[in-house]
Every structure is written in structure tokens, then in C-alpha cells.
Amino acid sequence: MRYGSGQVIPPTEVLRSLADPTRRGLFEHLMREGEQNVRALTERAGISQAAVSKHLGVLKGAGLVHGRPQGRMVHYAADPQGLAPLIDWIELYGAFWRERFDRLEGLLDRMDP
Amino acid sequence: MITSAAGTRSIVVERYLAHPAQKVWRALTEGDLVAQWLMPGDFRAVVGHRFTLRAPAVPNWNGVTEGEVLEVVPCGRLVYRWHTTGAAGDELSTLVTWTLQPVEEGVVLRMEQSGFRPQDEPNFRGATQGWPRFLARLEQVIASFPPEATEGR
Numbered sequence: 001m002r003y004g005s006g007q008v009i010p011p012t013e014v015l016r017s018l019a020d021p022t023r024r025g026l027f028e029h030l031m032r033e034g035e036q037n038v039r040a041l042t043e044r045a046g047i048s049q050a051a052v053s054k055h056l057g058v059l060k061g062a063g064l065v066h067g068r069p070q071g072r073m074v075h076y077a078a079d080p081q082g083l084a085p086l087i088d089w090i091e092l093y094g095a096f097w098r099e100r101f102d103r104l105e106g107l108l109d110r111m112d113p
Numbered sequence: 114m115i116t117s118a119a120g121t122r123s124i125v126v127e128r129y130l131a132h133p134a135q136k137v138w139r140a141l142t143e144g145d146l147v148a149q150w151l152m153p154g155d156f157r158a159v160v161g162h163r164f165t166l167r168a169p170a171v172p173n174w175n176g177v178t179e180g181e182v183l184e185v186v187p188c189g190r191l192v193y194r195w196h197t198t199g200a201a202g203d204e205l206s207t208l209v210t211w212t213l214q215p216v217e218e219g220v221v222l223r224m225e226q227s228g229f230r231p232q233d234e235p236n237f238r239g240a241t242q243g244w245p246r247f248l249a250r251l252e253q254v255i256a257s258f259p260p261e262a263t264e265g266r
Contacts, residue, residue: 094124097126097224097226098126100150100151101126101128101222103151104130104150105128107140107149108130108132108136108140111136111139113133113136
């Protein structure tokens with residue numbers, strides 16, 4: 001499966017990157033506020049700049065944010081498309097229904113005509 | 114997976130059943146039969162009827178599905194709302210549409226679950242934090258599946 005960036009990222013990796021509440025907060029903040037640099041993000045997050053950078057690295061690896069260098073600063077922005085692998089997970093509901101169809105067929109075979 | 118013009122997603126499962134439409138309809142609509150293949154509950158095929166189905170609970174999900182019957186066309190079409198709430202109050206509300214098409218020696222049964230809206234961008238941008246809840250709900254759905262359903266992905 002390919003997305004805008006051409007990267008193929010498994011849904012578990014996206015989930016794992018969002019499982020951490022601080023990281024999820026950073027992503028949500030970028031979703032709402034648009035592009036921000038590390039300093040602005042650090043001021044808001046209440047953790048060290050090193051920790052923020054590390055979180056951003058994980059989000060970047062999961063395809064959820066991208067960085068745009070400008071002079072000595074890097075501006076980060078959220079990438080909503082990065083959620084696409086999760087959306088495809090909906091297909092798992094398909095597995096639920098296919099299993100129910102099997103059971104329905106079994107029931108029909110047992111029922112009187 | 115089907116993506117509609119509105120950007121919502123559907124799941125479609127379709128199967129030929131070598132049984133008369135009347136019999137398939139009974140299995141879809143009679144509460145005690147529904148309990149045997151879908152989930153036990155108080156389902157009745159009456160428009161406006163609200164029902165509750167209960168699956169075995171799994172971690173983070175009590176296994177409860179709530180629904181409301183929206184359309185009943187005997188031996189032809191059955192539509193109900195399909196609503197689940199997770200432990201964290203996260204909700205997933207979709208529409209389930211059953212269609213029976215009589216064919217020679219049986220019936221083609223089609224199920225469409227529609228209205229998944231995980232990537233409605235306005236929702237993401239708003240103050241609602243719907244999508245993390247959606248993720249949480251997905252995790253519960255996954256957890257409720259037999260292991261083989263998630264293999265090979």
C-alpha cells in the first residue's frame with residue numbers, strides 16, 4: 001500500500017508512535033495549530049528540547065509529521081495522510097463480518113427448510 | 114473497501130447462499146436465530162426498535178453493540194444503525210445494510226457497513242479529539258478478533 005510520500009508504513013508503527021500521550025499531544029497540537037518550530041513546541045510541552053526532538057523523530061518515522069528546514073530552524077507540520085494506514089485497518093471489521101457469514105451459513109444448514 | 118463520494122468508507126461482504134430467501138430472512142431477523150450467528154440480544158425487525166447485542170467482553174471493551182432498526186423490507190432489505198462505545202467513551206457509529214437478491218437455487222446476501230469517517234479532515238482540525246478515540250476503538254475491535262484475523266497483514 002502506498003501513500004503520498006511513497007513510504008509504506010505498517011499501521012502498528014503508526015499506532016505505536018501515537019500510543020505515547022506526550023507524542024500524541026505534539027501531533028494533535030501540530031494538527032490544530034499548523035507549522036511550529038522545535039522551540040515553540042518545547043515551550044508548550046513542558047519537557048526538554050531534546051525530548052521534543054526525539055518525539056518528533058518518532059512521529060517523522062511514522063509518516064505523521066515532516067520537517068522543513070529554514071535557516072538554523074526546522075519547522076514541523078503534521079501530515080494527516082500519515083493516518084491512512086490506520087484507516088485501512090477498518091478492513092479488519094471485514095474479517096469480523098466474514099466470520100459472521102460463516103456462522104450464518106452454518107445456522108442455515110441446521111435450520112428446517 | 115469502498116470509498117464514497119463523501120469520503121466515508123464502507124465494508125462490503127457478499128455471499129451466495131444455497132437457501133431460499135425466506136429462510137435467510139428469518140435468520141437475519143428472528144432474535145433467537147440472530148443470537149446464534151451474530152450476537153445474542155433483543156433484536157427485532159421492527160422499524161424504530163432499539164436493540165442491544167452483547168459479545169463476550171474483551172480488554173477495553175464491554176462487548177456491547179447498540180443499534181436501531183431503520184428499514185425493513187421483508188425478504189429484501191434490512192438496515193440498522195450499529196453503535197459501539199469503548200471503555201474510554203470512544204464511539205463508533207456506522208450503518209449496516211443487508212440486501213437479499215434471489216437467484217436461481219438460492220440468494221445472494223450482501224452486507225454493507227458504511228459511514229466510517231476516520232479521515233474527515235474537518236473533524237481532525239476541530240477541537241474534538243475524535244480520532245484518538247477512533248484509534249482506541251480500533252484497538253478494541255482488533256482485540257476482539259480471533260488471532261488469525263490479524264495475521265498476514
